[in-house]
Amino acid sequence: MAEVDDSRKPMFAGLSDVSISADIPVEGEINVPVGTPSQDDEYSTLDEPVKDTILRDLTAVGKKFVHVMYPKKSSALLRDWDLWGPLLLCVTLALMLQGNSVDSKEEGGPQFAEVFVIIWFGSVIITLNSKLLGGTISFFQSLCVLGYCIMPLTVAMVVCRLVLLGGSGTVSFIIRLVVVTASFSWSTFASTAFLVDSQPPNRKALVVYPVFLFYFVIGWMVLTFSPSA
């Protein structure tokens, strides 16, 4: 046995040091040189209070909101993508846009499901379009950007609802028109600032146009919202 060990020492040097004994638990003794730091991290997030975990995610989402409000060419939105923000915005917008209930005779505005489907299905189609045209952005990064850039339109929806509380005449319509137009251009501009760098140079307009159409349709839904009497 010793001769075999000697001949194998250069290749399996560590193996000969392991003593197989019933006392030693398996997981503590195996030295994995690469994975240890991440194991420590994951272990620590299980230990920390729930408030810390939630606050960390909320800060990340909030930071991205700030990036959308002041769009600069930063890559933070793209690098650490998450879909919490888009989900929050989409649900808020769909809830606010929900039209009359089912038992009323009028056909009504868009229902929750319709708005939800339009936003997510539209985002998926635009992402597919930009990837088919040769864009280098990844699927979920693009969904993240498009979802976060709905925020100006959500803000416009809140403002429109407040304005409609005051009355629904011509003046309120003009105010709503101005607000929606401004927020729709802001959305398009913000998402273009994030997305356009990853597209091939001769096709930028081809990628921007569907984004424009998408926010235009959402803006139209926000503008034509009329509250149920």
Add this chain to the structure above:
Amino acid sequence: MSANSDFLLQFQEFGDAENASEDSRDATTVTIEDTGSHKHHKQRKTDPVMSFDEDDDPQANNDQTELLSGQRKSAPFWTFEYYQTFFDVETHQVKERVLGSLLPWPGKNFVSLYIRNNPDLYGPFWICATLVFVIAICGNISDFLVYLGKPQYKYVPEFRKVTIAATAIYSYAWLVPLGLWGVLLWRNTKVINIVSYSFLEIVCVYGYSLAIYIPAVVLWIIPYNTVRWLSIIVALCLSGSVLVLTFWPAVRDDKPRVAIAIMVAIVAMHVLLAVGCKAYFFSTLDVEHPAPKNVVTPSKQ
């Protein structure tokens, strides 16, 4: 003499080999004779060595042609790269194609001039999407303008119209080309046509020909009958002539009855789409006096 004409055909195919595909090789030959023949003649004169080699080696030329034509869409259909080949257009190309469909010119075939063996799906898809939303939005606006000032009317954004418009326009833009392609394929087995189009080229023509309807639909907001009918007739003439000019070379060698029948069917479906959209989405006109005994205008066209 036949060897000479064979050589002519082969040389021209090699010149455009990277664009050739199985279906439209014949179409390639036709266009080169029409527009670029002087260029190829010049090439032949200045390159006698190369032409001599090709005359010697028709087999190698054929193999190279096959190889280059296969390179364009060689990815299997379940990979992403296969579908990327359908989006191989640039901004200025899309602009040219849209403008070419808005202003047809007799003698200029849309497919041979603009598409040139590079059919794309970007144009048809997004033009149809724009048209769907424009029809729904403008239909809503026109209803709103008609009922403006009437206190008993409450504006309702009718969301169902978007779904109906989408179904109608997308099925027109995809199923009618499928049927037309099938009919042309069937006629090709009976009569040898010089010009034949692939399915994607037909989808391209139909998609881009719908582009003229977008400004026409915006004009339909104006609630005057004359304006609406004028715009619909102008749009029909322009887009119908694009279709007619494109498909006439493909059917003119057939029996006259069959050729006329196919062209009439193409135009009829186009008219049906336009009039149907107008009738369904823009059906209210000036409803001035809601008095029961004297209905001024009919409510449905």
